Amino acid sequence: MILQIFLLAGLVALTILAILLRDLLKAAISLALASIFLAMIFFRMNAPYVGVFEISVVAGLITVLFITTIALTRSPADVKENKLPLIIFPVFFALFIVIDFIVMKNLLSQFPPLPAGTPNSGTFGQVFWNERTFDLVGQIGVIFAGVFAVLALFRTRDKNE
Amino acid sequence: MNSTWFLYLGFSAALLFVGIYCLLTMKNLIKLFIGIEIIAKAISLALVTSGLVRTNIALAQALTITFIVVEVSMVAVALAIIINVYRHTGSLDIGKLTKLKG
Numbered sequence: 001m002i003l004q005i006f007l008l009a010g011l012v013a014l015t016i017l018a019i020l021l022r023d024l025l026k027a028a029i030s031l032a033l034a035s036i037f038l039a040m041i042f043f044r045m046n047a048p049y050v051g052v053f054e055i056s057v058v059a060g061l062i063t064v065l066f067i068t069t070i071a072l073t074r075s076p077a078d079v080k081e082n083k084l085p086l087i088i089f090p091v092f093f094a095l096f097i098v099i100d101f102i103v104m105k106n107l108l109s110q111f112p113p114l115p116a117g118t119p120n121s122g123t124f125g126q127v128f129w130n131e132r133t134f135d136l137v138g139q140i141g142v143i144f145a146g147v148f149a150v151l152a153l154f155r156t157r158d159k160n161e
Numbered sequence: 162m163n164s165t166w167f168l169y170l171g172f173s174a175a176l177l178f179v180g181i182y183c184l185l186t187m188k189n190l191i192k193l194f195i196g197i198e199i200i201a202k203a204i205s206l207a208l209v210t211s212g213l214v215r216t217n218i219a220l221a222q223a224l225t226i227t228f229i230v231v232e233v234s235m236v237a238v239a240l241a242i243i244i245n246v247y248r249h250t251g252s253l254d255i256g257k258l259t260k261l262k263g
Contacts, residue, residue: 034199050209073243082188127222132227154241
């Protein structure tokens with residue numbers, strides 16, 4: 001329990017660091033560390049496949065994409081952020097945390113307990129490959145859409161066009 | 162049923178708040194996208210928590226993996242758009258994207 005709270009608090013702290021840091025590279029690395037914390041939480045929640053995906057895809061691939069973009073868009077004139085929202089952020093965040101946990105503890109616990117739902121209808125592999133086959137078709141479609149969109153965005157025009 | 166799901170949902174809501182605050186207050190396009198990523202993390206956590214509550218973690222894992230694949234596609238396209246915006250305007254400031262302003 002204590003380890004879970006530590007991991008969750010670390011996750012939130014790293015995401016806050018990602019938005020407060022002015023250096024974009026440090027912010028991207030902080031986001032990758034937050035992904036690793038989230039993956040450890042998934043492992044603790046008995047969801048190892050999502051944990052592996054979170055580490056390999058989100059902490060790995062997306063961070064590489066972020067860092068590449070930051071390297072390609074490094075400009076001498078940095079974007080000037082308004083400092084006021086960052087200064088008052090802790091106040092808003094503390095207020096939200098208090099309201100959040102009051103609501104979660106008091107209001108949600110007044111709901112009648114949820115029915116147990118359908119228990120696990122098999123292993124992860126059986127659910128993923130047999131029950132959610134349509135999701136796989138959707139995933140393939142989304143990946144192709146992404147590839148074509150990136151190709152279209154980086155298309156170099158011919159001289160005749 | 163695991164009694165810690167209130168905790169997971171509480172922290173998921175906190176992540177959502179951080180992401181939305183980032184989206185509302187930042188001007189840098191990459192920072193805005195970091196905000197979207199934080200919101201995506203909150204959604205992943207909430208999805209897996211729902212599987213924990215309903216004692217059907219296999220289905221929650223399958224759905225979360227689908228969500229992560231969609232997220233990666235979205236990231237690739239959005240970062241390509243950001244690079245193109247930078248090439249056109251020379252800046253990552255959303256305040257300078259005023260060509261479509263009526």
